[in-house]
Amino acid sequence: MRAVIVAEPGGPEVLEVGQAPCPEPREDEVLVRTVASGVNRADILQRRGHYPPPRGTSETLGLEASGVVEAVGSAVQRWRPGDEVVALLAGGGYAEYFVAPEGQLVPPPHGVDLVTAGGLLEVAATVVSNMDVAGLTAGETLLVHGGAGGIGTFAIQYGKAMGCTVATTAGSEHKLEHCRRHGADIAIDYHTDWVDALKQATDGHGADVLLDIMGAKYLEANVSALARGGRLVVIGLQGGVKGTLNLGMLLAKSGSVHATSLRFRPAAEKAQICRMVAETVWPLIEEGRIRTSPETRIPFDEARRAHELLDGGENVGKIVLVHP
Template identity: 45%
Template sequence: MKAIVITSPGGPEVLQLQDVEDPSIRDDEVLIQVAATALNRADVGQRLGSYPPPKGASPYPGLECSGTILAVGSSVHRWKPGDQVCALLSGGGYAEKVAVPEGQVLPVPEGVSLRDAGALPEVVCTVWSTVFMMSRLSPGESFLIHGGSSGIGTFAIQIAKHLGVRVFVTAGNEEKLAACKNLGADVCINYKTEDFVARIKEETGGKGGSTLMMLSSQLASVWYDISVWCFDAGVDVILDNVGGPYLQRNLDSLNIGGRLFLIGFVGGAVTEVNLAPLLIKRLTVQAAGLRSRSPENKAEIVKEVEKHVWPAIAAGKVKPVIYKSLPLSEAAEGHRLMESSIHIGKILLIP
C-alpha cells in the first residue's frame, strides 16, 4: 500500500508518499480500506519529533479515519468485510489501509458521508471523554472553548449547545468568530483584541472587580499569608489547548466549583501561577491525552460516544465541519495549511 512516511523530523516537506508493507491484523482487529483521514495538531508534533507514536502503534501519522472493512480478526464479532465505518486510531491513518482494534471502530453515523465521517472520531472522542465524562459538563452550565473554530472547537460548540449548555469561545479573527456564532456559540471573544477574563466576568454576572482576601494557615510553625483574588462569577468548564500562557487567566475565569481541562500546550508547558484560586473557588484542573490511552479505555470512550453523540448526529444537531479535502499525496500542503491556522474545522486527506 501507499502511506505517508516521516522521513526525518522537520517541516512539512519531510512527509513523503511511499510504498510500504500492508498492515497485518491481530485476532481482535479489523483491516480498513481508508476513504479519508483528518489532520490533527498531534500529527504536527509527530512530524516534528516531539510526539512519537505509542509503543506498538503504526509509525505513520493519522489518528482517525473512515473507510470500508476489508478483513476481520478471528475474535471480531460485530464487524464484517464490507461494513462502512470510522475509527479512532493510535496512528496509521495517513495510508491506504490501517489495522485497528474492533473496540475503536464506529459505524458511519446516519446522515454523514463516508468521507466526512473521517473527521469525527478523534475530535468527538477527545471532547466527550474530557468535557463530559471527566469534567461532567451538565445542562444549564457554561462552557469556554479556546480555539472555537478548530476541529475540536466546532464539534464542542455543537454538542454543548445540543445538550443545553451556554457556550463561550475565543478565536483570532472576525471570520472565525462568525463561524462559531453560526454553529451556536453564545459569546464569541476575539482574544487578540479583548481580555477574555473581563468579558467572561461581564457576561456571567460579575462586576469585573475583586475582593482581596488574606488567609493565614499554620504549618510546621511557619505562617503563610496567601493573597487571593476572589472573583464574582465565571464559567463552569474550560477546554484549553494553549497551556502555560493561559493557565492563570483560565483559573481567574472559572466560577466556584469550576473545572479546567488541558488537552494541549501549543503556547508552552511552563508558567508561574498563583494557586490560591484553586483553594478559594474549589477548582479542579485536569489534563489528558487520548492517543496514549489503553485500548480498553479507548473502547469505553468509543462506546459512550456511540451511545450519546451518534444520535445527535443522526438527528442533524451535530455535523462535521470540513474546511478542505486534499489528496493523500498533498499531506505536506495540509500541514502547511493547519500550521497557518487560517482553517475553520477539519482538513481531510483522501487516499
C-alpha cells in the first residue's frame, strides 16, 4: 500500500510517499481504506523525532483518519465491510489503509462528509476528554490558547455549548476575528500582556479552566491567569518542556496543573472517550451548535506541503490530507 514515509527525522522535506506493508487486523481490530487523514501538530513533532509512537503501534504518522471498512477481525461485532467510519489512532493514518481497535471507531456525524470528518475526531476527543479532566461547568470562564487552530476552534465552540464564558489568544487580527466568529467572548493578542487583558476583561477573576498548547514558555503566566480554584490543563509543548512553577501562587489560588496525552492512554480509555464524543459532540455538530473548522484540503501525495503549511503558523482551522 502507499504511505507517507519518514526516512529520518527532519523538516517537511523528509516526507516521501512510498510503499509499506498493508496492516492486517487482529481479532479485535478493523481494517479501513482511508478517505482522509487529519494533520496535527503531534505529527510534526513525530516527524522531527520528538514524539515517538507507543510501543507496538504503527511508525507511520497520523492520529486520526476516516474511511470505509475493508475487513474486520474475528471478534469484531459492531462493524461490517462498507461501513463509513472515523478513527482515533495511535499512528498509521497517513496511509492507504489503517487498522484500529473496534472501540476507536465511530460513525461520522450525520450531514458531515468523510473528508471533513477525517479531521474531527482527534480534535473533539482531545477537547472533550480534557474538559472532563478539568471539570469544566456552566458559568465558568474557559481560556483557550491558540484559538484559531483546529483544537482551539473546536474548544471555543464546545465551551460556549457548555454555557461558559470563553476567552482565547491568537497572534493576528485575522485569527482573532476567526475566534470571535466561532463564539469567543474575549479575544486577546498573545503579543500583548494577555494575562492583564484577561483579568481586565473578567473583572479580575481570571480563568477557571485554561487549555494550554504552549507548555514551559507560558507556565508561570498561565498560573498567574488562573482564578481561585482554577485548573490548568497542558496538552501541548510548543513552548518547551521545562518551566518554572510558582508553587506559592498555585497554593494561594488552590489551583491545579494537569498534563495529558491522548495518544498514550489505554485502548479502553480511548474507546470510552470515542463513545463520549459520539454521544455528546456529534449531536452538537448535527444541530449546528458546533461548526466544523475551516479546512484546507491537500492531496495525499502532497503531505510535505501540508506540513510546510502547518509549520508556517499562518494556517487557520484544520488541514486534511485527501486520498485518491
